Amino acid sequence: MAGMMGWRMQDEEWRKGPWTPEEDDVLIEYVRMHGEGRWSSVAGCSGLKRSGKSCRLRWVNYLRPGLKKGQLTPQEEGIIIELHALWGNKWSTIARYLPGRTDNEIKNYWRTNFKKKKTASQNQEKQTLKVAFRRDQYQQEAPYMEDNNRGKMDDAIAVKSSSTTSDQQPHNQPLVAQDVASWWDVVCEDRLWSEFLWKLGNDHPNQPVMEQSFSSYFL
DNA sequence: AACAGATTCAACCGCTTACAA
DNA sequence: GTTGTAAGCGGTTGAATCTGT
Numbered sequence: 001m002a003g004m005m006g007w008r009m010q011d012e013e014w015r016k017g018p019w020t021p022e023e024d025d026v027l028i029e030y031v032r033m034h035g036e037g038r039w040s041s042v043a044g045c046s047g048l049k050r051s052g053k054s055c056r057l058r059w060v061n062y063l064r065p066g067l068k069k070g071q072l073t074p075q076e077e078g079i080i081i082e083l084h085a086l087w088g089n090k091w092s093t094i095a096r097y098l099p100g101r102t103d104n105e106i107k108n109y110w111r112t113n114f115k116k117k118k119t120a121s122q123n124q125e126k127q128t129l130k131v132a133f134r135r136d137q138y139q140q141e142a143p144y145m146e147d148n149n150r151g152k153m154d155d156a157i158a159v160k161s162s163s164t165t166s167d168q169q170p171h172n173q174p175l176v177a178q179d180v181a182s183w184w185d186v187v188c189e190d191r192l193w194s195e196f197l198w199k200l201g202n203d204h205p206n207q208p209v210m211e212q213s214f215s216s217y218f219l
Numbered sequence: 220a221a222c223a224g225a226t227t228c229a230a231c232c233g234c235t236t237a238c239a240a
Numbered sequence: 241g242t243t244g245t246a247a248g249c250g251g252t253t254g255a256a257t258c259t260g261t
Contacts, residue, residue: 016230017231018229018230019229019230038246039247053246056248061229089250092248103248104228104230108227112227
């Protein structure tokens with residue numbers, strides 16, 4: 001990195017490891033006075049012996065107002081699953097659609113719950129069920145979709161379900177039914193998140209989430 | 220009670236991106 | 241167009257905690 005010289009010189013002085021309540025207070029006070037951003041000047045202004053990176057991370061992931069603590073709700077889990085299927089490991093992008101949740105939290109959640117693989121046969125079975133379920137979902141959610149989009153979606157599902165095998169996951173495509181399946185049964189009981197996703201596409205015409213992202217994922 | 224292995228999650232690291240000079 | 245700097249992102253680590261034996 002270009003500014004590495006300066007960084008290295010100071011590197012030895014930066015405190016690392018868990019933040020103390022006192023450090024948190026200092027950072028909170030700094031943000032109260034100066035606002036978010038300009039993280040590299042925190043040390044100079046406040047005397048905190050933390051790098052700008054560390055300050056930003058602490059603020060974004062822990063101190064920022066409005067953060068939700070505690071377990072994710074089934075709706076949130078469903079959104080994560082679906083958006084991960086759309087975008088892969090774009091944690092910060094996914095986090096934008098989960099107010100109060102951080103990319104780090106979502107990333108940890110995903111690793112915790114879905115990094116373990118199931119057997120190929122289990123996956124195959126689950127995936128078949130999932131695709132069938134999704135088709136049913138799309139038909140039921142039809143009011144949110146333009147007719148031509150629904151056609152594209154059905155085609156996309158057909159292509160995906162016929163071409164994907166259980167143990168051959170294309171490198172650049174995210175896991176879908178494979179690790180998600182065990183959660184799917186729980187999530188699909190509550191359809192609110194599904195409605196949210198469809199509306200997402202309509203509320204943000206400049207970000208054609210459903211059409212564009214589904215296309216890029218399935219095709 | 221004690222130990223080992225598994226899990227969780229805050230924090231770090233390296234890299235990329237954005238932007239100003 | 242190039243360079244320097246800060247911010248942001250995703251992968252990874254490791255201490256703390258939990259769970260099973």
